[in-house]
Amino acid sequence: xxxxxxxxxxxxxxxxxxxxxxxxxxxxxxxxxxxxxxxxxxxxxxxxxxxxxxxxxxxxxxxxxxxxxxxxxxxxxxxxxxxxxxxxxxxxxxxxxxxxxxxxxxxxxxxxxxxxxxxxxxxxxxxxxxxxxxxxxxxxxxxxxxxxxxxxxxxxxxxxxxxxxxxxxxxxxxxxxxxxxxxxxxxxxxxxxxxxxxxxxxxxxxxxxxxxxxxxxxxxxxxxxxxxxxxxxxxxxxxxxxxxxxxxxxxxxxxxxxxxxxxxxxxxxxxxxxxxxxxxxxxxxxxxxxxxxxxxxxxxxxxxxxxxxxxxxxxxxxxxxxxxxxxxxxxxxxxxxxxxxxxxxxxxxxxxxxxxxxxxxxxxxxxxxxxxxxxxxxxxxxxxxxxxxxxxxxxxxxxxxxxxxxxxxxxxxxxxxxxxxxxxxxxxxxxxxxxxxxxxxxxxxxxxxxxxxxxxxxxxxxxxxxxxxxxxxxxxxxxxxxxxxxxxxxxxxxxxxxxxxxxxxxxxxxxxxxxxxx
Numbered sequence: 001x002x003x004x005x006x007x008x009x010x011x012x013x014x015x016x017x018x019x020x021x022x023x024x025x026x027x028x029x030x031x032x033x034x035x036x037x038x039x040x041x042x043x044x045x046x047x048x049x050x051x052x053x054x055x056x057x058x059x060x061x062x063x064x065x066x067x068x069x070x071x072x073x074x075x076x077x078x079x080x081x082x083x084x085x086x087x088x089x090x091x092x093x094x095x096x097x098x099x100x101x102x103x104x105x106x107x108x109x110x111x112x113x114x115x116x117x118x119x120x121x122x123x124x125x126x127x128x129x130x131x132x133x134x135x136x137x138x139x140x141x142x143x144x145x146x147x148x149x150x151x152x153x154x155x156x157x158x159x160x161x162x163x164x165x166x167x168x169x170x171x172x173x174x175x176x177x178x179x180x181x182x183x184x185x186x187x188x189x190x191x192x193x194x195x196x197x198x199x200x201x202x203x204x205x206x207x208x209x210x211x212x213x214x215x216x217x218x219x220x221x222x223x224x225x226x227x228x229x230x231x232x233x234x235x236x237x238x239x240x241x242x243x244x245x246x247x248x249x250x251x252x253x254x255x256x257x258x259x260x261x262x263x264x265x266x267x268x269x270x271x272x273x274x275x276x277x278x279x280x281x282x283x284x285x286x287x288x289x290x291x292x293x294x295x296x297x298x299x300x301x302x303x304x305x306x307x308x309x310x311x312x313x314x315x316x317x318x319x320x321x322x323x324x325x326x327x328x329x330x331x332x333x334x335x336x337x338x339x340x341x342x343x344x345x346x347x348x349x350x351x352x353x354x355x356x357x358x359x360x361x362x363x364x365x366x367x368x369x370x371x372x373x374x375x376x377x378x379x380x381x382x383x384x385x386x387x388x389x390x391x392x393x394x395x396x397x398x399x400x401x402x403x404x405x406x407x408x409x410x411x412x413x414x415x416x417x418x419x420x421x422x423x424x425x426x427x428x429x430x431x432x433x434x435x436x437x438x439x440x441x442x443x444x445x446x447x448x449x450x451x452x453x454x455x456x457x458x459x460x461x462x463x464x465x466x467x468x469x470x471x472x473x474x475x476x477x478x479x480x481x482x483x484x485x486x487x488x489x490x491x492x493x494x495x496x497x498x499x500x501x502x503x504x505x506x507x508x509x510x511x512x513x514x515x516x517x518x
Contacts (some may be wrong), residue, residue, distance in 0.1 A: 011486030047078030080164030114140025189368030205230030290433030
């Protein structure tokens with residue numbers, strides 16, 4: 001394939017060169033399919049032909065509704081080779097949000113995977129009849145991009161003058177989902193980080209992906225695994241027992257969990273009999289992880305845990321690798337590490353002034369993995385992106401050594417009591433999770449006539465555990481104080497999760513209000 005125009009400067013063309021270099025080595029394993037780098041490169045090249053044959057070319061915008069099929073990589077690289085914008089839809093967001101996403105993203109076409117989302121894809125396609133619909137796989141409405149154009153190559157590739165870019169739908173825990181815009185610089189940064197990884201002599205990854213490719217936290221490890229010549233293992237569904245089987249069978253070295261999924265693996269009876277000795281990097285990210293559970297992870301998996309912190313807007317901010325490998329790490333269990341790559345962190349007060357180490361304020365970040373803004377929302381962009389710095393909405397502090405400690409989300413701070421005391425959910429959750437019979441916990445603020453807000457805790461006890469709400473309240477009083485102790489502790493069977501695998505505190509509050517009429 002000849003490089004059209006100035007597209008040789010695109011990260012995607014550099015990726016093709018790397019795939020050619022890695023040749024017949026294994027790139028992707030998905031179910032019974034095992035794809036070499038040579039086959040991956042051919043799949044990407046065929047996708048370019050398919051897109052062009054369907055009238056999609058440089059500058060086109062494509063809305064994508066998929067779970068975690070490996071062919072999504074063909075679509076991403078193929079579209080980006082042509083300087084297209086891919087817009088990734090959260091598959092389990094409300095359908096109204098998905099349709100709004102397509103319209104706000106100003107896409108020229110809609111692509112969905114009928115193998116995973118046949119009925120949903122057809123409904124969304126009907127809701128936007130003005131958009132041509134295509135499929136990633138057989139059996140749906142519109143041409144199959146994995147087959148179209150496969151009978152020959154396009155004679156002449158167009159000149160590409162646009163840069164590749166992508167839009168990502170946020171998890172939506174704070175309201176209607178937003179469209180996060182990442183440009184070419186984001187993907188170039190991932191390529192540079194991958195080159196630095198190889199230059200440091202790090203081993204090639206065998207990465208098990210539990211996060212869908214539609215999410216930025218799914219794309220980052222997928223692309224870095226392939227840029228470095230590793231093997232990528234995408235999974236469509238999460239089952240803790242199946243995850244353990246894949247780790248043992250395929251000698252997985254790397255996996256990324258959200259804390260709730262990590263807890264399910266730690267608590268699974270199969271873990272004790274599973275050979276996890278191949279694991280080198282078990283990343284835990286997405287929300288706060290309780291130190292007590294991290295200690296269990298180190299005990300059961302060894303010093304392979306890595307805490308990471310990021311968001312859709314700023315994909316990879318900090319990392320704290322190899323917990324348990326050094327004695328000093330015990331004191332850092334509540335931290336999420338130091339800045340990763342070229343990322344910079346500052347803690348600022350409400351006036352935007354930088355605070356010294358040890359003082360709590362809002363976390364601001366700057367670096368190559370930051371978004372360009374919110375697509376179609378300049379006002380929100382201006383509020384969030386200030387002079388190249390992103391206001392994360394997270395509350396935390398830096399210690400003297402530059403380790404970041406998070407205590408809450410700005411919008412999750414509980415303001416309670418006659419003195420309007422600011423209470424943070426993270427320390428309370430950590431105390432609750434330190435109880436040996438507690439498996440998960442979430443703390444929210446709910447309305448209260450007397451105190452303005454009161455602290456309400458949802459706790460998932462271990463099976464057959466003998467633990468009472470009063471016992472847990474007293475534990476918080478002992479470890480923190482009475483003001484920080486929940487007014488109520490509600491024992492539940494499970495905590496609801498967002499489409500990104502985080503605890504859905506919005507749903508917990510809504511359920512409480514619906515039940516109490518508060």
